[in-house]
Amino acid sequence: MARPHAVVVPYPGAGNINPALQLAKLLHHHGVYITFVNTEHNHRVIPHGLSEHTTRTRARRHTEGAGAVRGRDGFRFEAIPHGLSEADRGKQDYGQSLSTTTRCAAPLRDLITRLNGTPGVPPVTCVMPTGLMSFPLGVARDLGIPTMVFWMRDLRERGFVPLKDESFLTNGYLTRRSSTGSPALGDISSFVRTTDPDDSEPSNCTKAGALILNTFEELDADVLAALRSEYTHVYTVGPLGSLLRHGTAADGDSIDSTGLSLWKQDAECLAWLDTQEPRSVVYINFGSHTVMTPEQLAEFAWGLAASGHHFLWSIRDDVIRSGGLPPAFMAETAARCRVTAWCPQEKVLRHPAVGCFLTPNGWNSTSESMAAGVPMVCWPGFADQVHQLQVRLRGVGVGVRLDAEVRREQVTMHVREAMGSEEIKASAARWKAEALAAICPVGSSYENLLSMVRTLCSSSPNPDA
Structure with a gap:
């Protein structure tokens, strides 16, 4: 039987690229040939994550190796045009999905055709896009x-989408909850608020042969039961970072879970954490999309200052349109804070000095924090963030929520609560243990990964047939 060959096509945002790369590393570790497809724009801005052994043309660039897969046989990087104008090229929002859907199908088809004709490369046997990248299907x-499809949630099985007509956007439907306690649709990603049954990502995902989720069975049992009524194959393989480090170690070859960063990372912040007491540091990172006003930033700053804790704050250069942290704040907290533009988040969360995480609650951050057993102070903004907050905080008790209107007094109060509450810390520790059990041999995620690999192998052509 020929080696299976998966073409992984992540949506061109950091929140999709990195978990997709983690999944690709896992599959490669288990014998699957991987072609990882970035957009040309992202392929250019993350050269520090890639080996520069390249073949370049205007339409594509092939790079061998990244991180722990550098130099290994059967893992290649390719690029397709991003489909954006020069004015829009730097945008990292979900509006890009419209561009990729209409402009990237032909280049991907050409790429797969080229791969299938490349000597030494096995035929492509699976195409694996992330959510919001339905055109590869x-x-x-x-x-x-x-x-x-690598995806987080499917809402069709509960009758949430598509909306019957546009009146459902304003008639209160979005604020209703189901009898089972599910979150209101208004608390879930705005990108599923559609009236077109053929124009929603949940609808498009049902066209795939299987669904892959970065979660584990014990955490999302109710949602998984509903999904399996519609999908023949649902594979839960999370938390992916933990599975990479621990699950692969069980096979004698642990793989680092570091991903590809769209920003230069400050690795020295880890050395600063080494100088701090255990569970004494508040880690703050508002992710790759959140923007805020100078007033909101100041409220967070003075709230953190008043908490009395040490903190590591990762602030993107573009998190606000102008200005920065108040100079008086920087002077007052200089002895107990470190501010950086970007840092290796998963490593930071696993560091023993980190006691809580102030986050907008995107799925990757939530998953990484739970896997590390770190309590959360949550300020959700958009997309999956509000939904993750509703499910995680109400269902598992691992954090507290800030109001949408930032007030320094509440920031102080909730940071102190997350850092000091024995109940929250115990819940976080319990879910860390559950996640670890899932990714160890015979655990649900470990076994689901092996089942997924067997499925990929069974779809590979027999060269002797």
């Missing part, structure tokens, strides 16, 4: 190639 269908 159509390409794969046209080429007769099986598909799997």
Whole structure:
């Protein structure tokens, strides 16, 4: 049987690229040939994560190796045009999905055709996009190639989407909750608020042969039961970072979970954490999309200062349109804070000095924090963030929520609560243990990964047939 070959196509945002790369590393570790497809724009801005052994043309660039897969056989990087104008090229928002859907299908089809004709490269046997990148499903269908989608949630099985008509956007439907306690649709990603049954990511995902989720069975049992009523194959393989480090170690070859960063990372912050007491540091990172006003930033700053704790604050250069942290704040907290533009978040959360995480609650951050057993102070903004907050905080008790209107007094109060509450810390520790059990041999995520690999192998052509 020929080696299976998966073409992984993540949505061009950091929140999709890195978990997709973690999944690709896991599959490669278990014998799957991987082609990882970035947009040309992102391929250019993350050269420090890639080996520069490249073949370049205007339409594509092939790079061998990244991080722990550098130099290993059967892991290649390719690029397709991003489909954005020069004015829009730097945008990292979900509006890009419209551009990729309409402009990237032909380049991906050409890439797969080229791969299938490249000596020494096994034929493509699976196309694996992330959510919000549904166009690869159509390409794969046209080429007769099986598909799997890497996604977080599907809402169709509960009748949430599509909306019946546009009046449902304003008639209160979005604020209703189901009898089972599910979050209101208004608390869930704005990108599923559609009236077109053929224009929603949940609808498009149902066209895939399998669904892959960065979660574990014990955490999302109710949602998984509903999904399995519609999907034949659902693979829970999370937390991915933990599975990379621990699950692969069980096979004698642990793989680092570091991803590709769209920003230069400050690794020296880890050395600063080494000088701090255990569980004494508040880590703050508002993610790759959140923007705020100078007033909001100041409220967070003075709230943190009043908490009395030491803190590590990762602030992107573009988190506000102008200005920065108040000079008086920097002077007052200089002895107990470190401010950096970007840092290796998963390593920071696993550091023993970190006691809580102030986060907007995107899925990757939530998953990484739970896997590390770190309590959260949450300020959700958009997309999956509000939904993750509703599920995680209400269901598992691992954090507290800030109001949308930032007030320094509440920031101080909730940071102190997350750092000091024995109940929250115990809950966080319990879910860390559950996550660890899932990714160890015979655990649900470990076994689901092996099952997924067996499925990929069974779809590979027999070269002797």
